[in-house]
Amino acid sequence: MTTNLSTLANGLRVVTHDMPHLETVSLGAWVGVGARHDPARENGIAHFLEHMAFKGTSRRSAQDIAEEIESVGGDLNAATSLETTAYYARVLKGDESTALEILADILQNSRFDEEELRRERDVILQEIAASRDCPDEVVYDLAQEAAYPGQPLGRTILGTPETVTGITSEGLRTYLDSRYTSSRMVLSAAGRVDHNAVVRLAEDLFGGLSFADGAGADGERACYCGGVTASARPYEQCHVLFGFESPAYGRPGYFASQVLSGLLGGGMSSRLFQEAREKRGLCYSVYSSVWGLSDTGVMTVHAATGPELADELLGVLSDEIRRLAEDGPTCSEVMRAKAQLKAGLMMGLESSAARAEQMARQLICHGRLIDKSELVAKVDAVTAEDVRELIAGMILGVPTVAVVGAGARSQDHAQRASKSFRPAAA
Numbered sequence: 001m002t003t004n005l006s007t008l009a010n011g012l013r014v015v016t017h018d019m020p021h022l023e024t025v026s027l028g029a030w031v032g033v034g035a036r037h038d039p040a041r042e043n044g045i046a047h048f049l050e051h052m053a054f055k056g057t058s059r060r061s062a063q064d065i066a067e068e069i070e071s072v073g074g075d076l077n078a079a080t081s082l083e084t085t086a087y088y089a090r091v092l093k094g095d096e097s098t099a100l101e102i103l104a105d106i107l108q109n110s111r112f113d114e115e116e117l118r119r120e121r122d123v124i125l126q127e128i129a130a131s132r133d134c135p136d137e138v139v140y141d142l143a144q145e146a147a148y149p150g151q152p153l154g155r156t157i158l159g160t161p162e163t164v165t166g167i168t169s170e171g172l173r174t175y176l177d178s179r180y181t182s183s184r185m186v187l188s189a190a191g192r193v194d195h196n197a198v199v200r201l202a203e204d205l206f207g208g209l210s211f212a213d214g215a216g217a218d219g220e221r222a223c224y225c226g227g228v229t230a231s232a233r234p235y236e237q238c239h240v241l242f243g244f245e246s247p248a249y250g251r252p253g254y255f256a257s258q259v260l261s262g263l264l265g266g267g268m269s270s271r272l273f274q275e276a277r278e279k280r281g282l283c284y285s286v287y288s289s290v291w292g293l294s295d296t297g298v299m300t301v302h303a304a305t306g307p308e309l310a311d312e313l314l315g316v317l318s319d320e321i322r323r324l325a326e327d328g329p330t331c332s333e334v335m336r337a338k339a340q341l342k343a344g345l346m347m348g349l350e351s352s353a354a355r356a357e358q359m360a361r362q363l364i365c366h367g368r369l370i371d372k373s374e375l376v377a378k379v380d381a382v383t384a385e386d387v388r389e390l391i392a393g394m395i396l397g398v399p400t401v402a403v404v405g406a407g408a409r410s411q412d413h414a415q416r417a418s419k420s421f422r423p424a425a426a
Helices: 045-052 062-070 096-108 114-132 135-147 161-165 169-179 195-206 254-265 271-279 307-327 331-348 352-366 372-380 384-394 407-419
Strands: 003-007 013-018 024-031 075-080 085-092 185-191 227-245 286-292 297-305 400-406
Touching (some): 003 195, 013 352, 024 096, 045 075, 045 085, 045 169, 062 096, 075 096, 096 195, 114 135, 114 169, 135 227, 185 352, 254 271, 254 297, 254 307, 254 372, 254 384, 271 286, 271 297, 271 307, 297 307, 297 400, 307 384, 331 384, 400 407
Antiparallel strands (some): 024 085, 075 085, 227 297, 227 400, 286 297
């Protein structure tokens, strides 16, 4: 298996990973702009653009796009995150040209027809409404807003009904032309793929893209604040979330934060799972996660329980977090978390879709490909003391606490949970 990287004359990076034992190819275009680059008045435009890209071009109708990719047995999709937007496909070997031709068309020739725009706006409004009916999504949205108040990172990827209603065809064209430039884009493919053939296709199909960096595409620098937030809407279960600022993906401590998240709430042997579920039966699931962006990161702990058990669950979670900060993890905990993290990295390499995404994100985030041996070495270098120092420093800051589902009591639950960290902050 070989990995090859080429850069076209217009700055577009083309990366491939040949997996000759496969009969399929996963490929796509990843763009280094996402929801955090949305103007405030157009919150949700990056996500809206992703939807509209499939609604017709100067050459194809929306039905043509669907029929053409499915006529070769392939599938086509897209996703918007905070810092990137991806358009990707999976096809049988030999059908790469079909997938790439469609991707090039939708990224360069979308019509943004007014009637299609109206229909898709209604679809997105329903998507927003559906997300507001999901307490596990609501609690994350509230936490994000509390962690980064008044900032692009504090706004939702989907946008609001008000901002989505105000997005126009002209606004979409302006966003596409100014942000979707070759220097910010990576074409990535993994599977049974020939690098030179993909490069030739890329030159033909994407060679006309503008190189310009794009006005304002870097976005506003993030400033983590933290705070308490809650929803008074009652649900069957009460969802609770703790959040702490963690290292950005390129900063020292990032891999320690991954190990920390794993041993705290990353599996059945983790501290929180054992204490909150196995020993006390307070919840069905409890887990931690950590995400890093170019200039910030957040580690979260999330669980759900009956409203009458919310205070007890929050107390158990905060006690375990503080105990870990005070005493540090055991060597066996760190070894298990590192083993899980390395296994996840290696297992991801066995998926062509995951490999294509990994390569694209590495080039966008780090400007280079990172060999698996380097990733493993960074994980192996994390020590128990690294983890203890990291969590001890994290809880000195202002935590983000969000509670959803306990009705009018949600705010009180969140306030009490936040106070449990104040002695450490003092």
